[in-house]
Amino acid sequence: MNVTLLLIAADIVAAVILSLALYYRRHRRRDLVVAFLGVNVGVLAVTVVLGSSEVAVGLGLGLFGVLSIIRLRSSEISQREVAYYFSSLALGLVGGLPATEPWIPVSLMGLVLLVMAIADHPRLLSHSRQQTVQIDRAVADEAELRRVLEARLHATVTSLTVQHLDLVDDTTLVDVRYRLRPVSTTTATATTTATATATAPDSLTLERTR
Structure with a gap:
C-alpha cells in the first residue's frame, strides 16, 4: 500500500x-x-x-x-x-x-x-526548420527549386519534397526542411548602426521640442 x-x-x-x-x-x-x-x-x-x-x-x-x-x-x-x-x-x-x-x-x-x-530544448537543433511552402512558379527541376527556396528563405535547404506541381496555375507546393544561416557579426553591426543613425535625428528633435 x-x-x-x-x-x-x-x-x-x-x-x-x-x-x-x-x-x-x-x-x-x-x-x-x-x-x-x-x-x-x-x-x-x-x-x-x-x-x-x-x-x-x-x-x-x-x-x-x-x-x-x-x-x-x-x-x-x-x-x-x-x-x-x-x-x-x-x-x-x-x-x-x-x-x-x-x-x-x-x-x-x-x-x-x-x-x-x-x-525539446530550444537550443537543440535550433537552426533546423520545416515548412510547407507554395511558390508562384511551377518548378519541376529539383536543383532549380532548391535554389529558389534558399534564395527566398535565406537558408540552406537540407531536404525537399514536392507535394503538388500545378502547370496550369503555375504554382509549386513543397515540403521543405532547411537550416537557418547564422547572421554574420558584420551584418548585425551594420544593421544596428544604420538603425541608430536613422533614429538619432528624431531623438534630437524631441529633445529640442521639450
Missing part, C-alpha cells in the same frame, strides 16, 4: 513537471496541458484499480493502444505534442502498475522527463 501511494505521488509530480514546467513553459498551449494531466491521472486511476500481476501487461498495452487511437483521431496535433502525450500516458502506466521495487518505476519516470527536457 505504501509503495502504491509513493508511486501515485511520484506520477503526479512527474505529470505536473511534464505538463507545466516543460510543455507549457515552452509552448503555451493551455488546452493540451489539461489533456496531458487528464490522460495521466485517468490512466493512473484505471491502472491502479485494475492492475494485478496477471493482467498488468495486457492492461498496459490495451490502455496504451485504445487511448492513443481516441486522442490522435480527435484532433490534429504536432509530432512534438504527440511525444508529450505518450510521455504523459507512459508516466500514468508506470505509476499505476504494481511494483515490488519502487525505485525502478520512479527511475523510469525520471528518465522520461529527462529525455523530454533534452529532446
Whole structure:
C-alpha cells in the first residue's frame, strides 16, 4: 500500500513537471496541458484499480493502444505534442502498475522527463526548420527549386519534397526542411548602426521640442 501511494505521488509530480514546467513553459498551449494531466491521472486511476500481476501487461498495452487511437483521431496535433502525450500516458502506466521495487518505476519516470527536457530544448537543433511552402512558379527541376527556396528563405535547404506541381496555375507546393544561416557579426553591426543613425535625428528633435 505504501509503495502504491509513493508511486501515485511520484506520477503526479512527474505529470505536473511534464505538463507545466516543460510543455507549457515552452509552448503555451493551455488546452493540451489539461489533456496531458487528464490522460495521466485517468490512466493512473484505471491502472491502479485494475492492475494485478496477471493482467498488468495486457492492461498496459490495451490502455496504451485504445487511448492513443481516441486522442490522435480527435484532433490534429504536432509530432512534438504527440511525444508529450505518450510521455504523459507512459508516466500514468508506470505509476499505476504494481511494483515490488519502487525505485525502478520512479527511475523510469525520471528518465522520461529527462529525455523530454533534452529532446525539446530550444537550443537543440535550433537552426533546423520545416515548412510547407507554395511558390508562384511551377518548378519541376529539383536543383532549380532548391535554389529558389534558399534564395527566398535565406537558408540552406537540407531536404525537399514536392507535394503538388500545378502547370496550369503555375504554382509549386513543397515540403521543405532547411537550416537557418547564422547572421554574420558584420551584418548585425551594420544593421544596428544604420538603425541608430536613422533614429538619432528624431531623438534630437524631441529633445529640442521639450
